[in-house]
Amino acid sequence: MEFVCLRQRELVPVPFGLETAEAVSLVLNYITAYQMLHRSAKVKPGQRVLVHGASGGVGTALLQLGRLAGLEMYGTCSARGASAVSDLGGIAIDYQHQDFVEEIHRLTGEGVDAVFDPIGGTHLWDSRKALRPGGRVVGYGLITSIRGEGLTSGRPGRRQRFRGTTIFGLYIAGGWLLPGRKRVIPYSIQTLKRLKPEWFRQDLIALFDLLQQKKIKPLIAQRFPLAEARHAHELLGKGGVIGKFVLALNGPSHELRAA
Numbered sequence: 001m002e003f004v005c006l007r008q009r010e011l012v013p014v015p016f017g018l019e020t021a022e023a024v025s026l027v028l029n030y031i032t033a034y035q036m037l038h039r040s041a042k043v044k045p046g047q048r049v050l051v052h053g054a055s056g057g058v059g060t061a062l063l064q065l066g067r068l069a070g071l072e073m074y075g076t077c078s079a080r081g082a083s084a085v086s087d088l089g090g091i092a093i094d095y096q097h098q099d100f101v102e103e104i105h106r107l108t109g110e111g112v113d114a115v116f117d118p119i120g121g122t123h124l125w126d127s128r129k130a131l132r133p134g135g136r137v138v139g140y141g142l143i144t145s146i147r148g149e150g151l152t153s154g155r156p157g158r159r160q161r162f163r164g165t166t167i168f169g170l171y172i173a174g175g176w177l178l179p180g181r182k183r184v185i186p187y188s189i190q191t192l193k194r195l196k197p198e199w200f201r202q203d204l205i206a207l208f209d210l211l212q213q214k215k216i217k218p219l220i221a222q223r224f225p226l227a228e229a230r231h232a233h234e235l236l237g238k239g240g241v242i243g244k245f246v247l248a249l250n251g252p253s254h255e256l257r258a259a
């Protein structure tokens with residue numbers, strides 16, 4: 001048996017009756033999505049957003065929460081994720097066969113109000129081209145992309161880290177200096193939790209409430225016993241997984257970790 005000691009203020013009660021696999025699935029992806037929408041991009045009903053990786057864990061959370069916020073949504077995904085994206089209210093753009101910047105301007109005219117980009121690197125600048133004047137690109141997953149472990153990165157290394165950090169710094173500065181008021185801003189769940197721990201609690205409580213009211217539903221792709229963690233990671237590595245894998249410690253009623 002292992003124990004973890006936490007300060008009382010770090011704890012958020014899980015409302016009675018929630019399924020543990022769904023509750024655990026909220027903690028990383030839905031907080032990330034919720035805070036990017038409401039704390040970073042500060043979206044308003046009727047605005048247009050572009051979600052990259054829209055069939056993934058954070059992407060599907062962004063679509064569910066974006067629909068509740070009354071947004072018009074576009075999402076990049078491969079062909080196999082297109083139906084999941086449209087089921088959640090997004091207009092799918094196949095990133096493998098279409099130029100998303102051209103597609104966004106064809107569909108919206110002047111561009112979107114916000115883009116959520118976990119790809120990083122030069123992709124952030126393309127995302128900026130999809131904005132309307134005054135819009136924001138929220139870059140996340142940047143620590144993984146800077147380490148060379150991101151969605152499209154190659155081998156990790158110091159050079160890659162240096163390049164990733166420099167490019168990102170230039171894009172943030174370019175957003176402020178170039179005309180068009182199109183900003184590139186970073187989001188990191190760890191940094192925001194450190195700076196604003198009360199937001200983390202408030203947002204998780206709001207999400208548990210939405211889950212209890214059945215207004216959101218985390219997509220759980222598959223459940224595995226903990227002993228099959230390696231197999232689960234191998235399947236994740238092959239891509240094409242829609243939603244979360246949940247590892248259960250002692251069978252279905254003791255799910256503890258979501259990957």
Ligand SMILES: NC(=O)c1ccc[n+]([C@@H]2O[C@H](COP(=O)([O-])OP(=O)(O)OC[C@H]3O[C@@H](n4cnc5c(N)ncnc54)[C@H](OP(=O)(O)O)[C@@H]3O)[C@@H](O)[C@H]2O)c1
Binds near residue numbers: 056059142152190
């Ligand atoms: N900063 C934070 O606070 C934070 C929090 C959570 C996650 N993250 C990071 O965010 C990233 C995404 O996490 P996740 O859990 O959503 O991952 P995920 O479930 O693996 O989903 C990633 C999705 O991206 C798609 N994809 C891959 N390359 C793409 C491209 N070039 N354009 C558009 N879509 C592309 C994949 O689709 P196909 O498989 O169909 O190609 C997949 O659906 C990861 O790097 C993760 O580490 C950061």
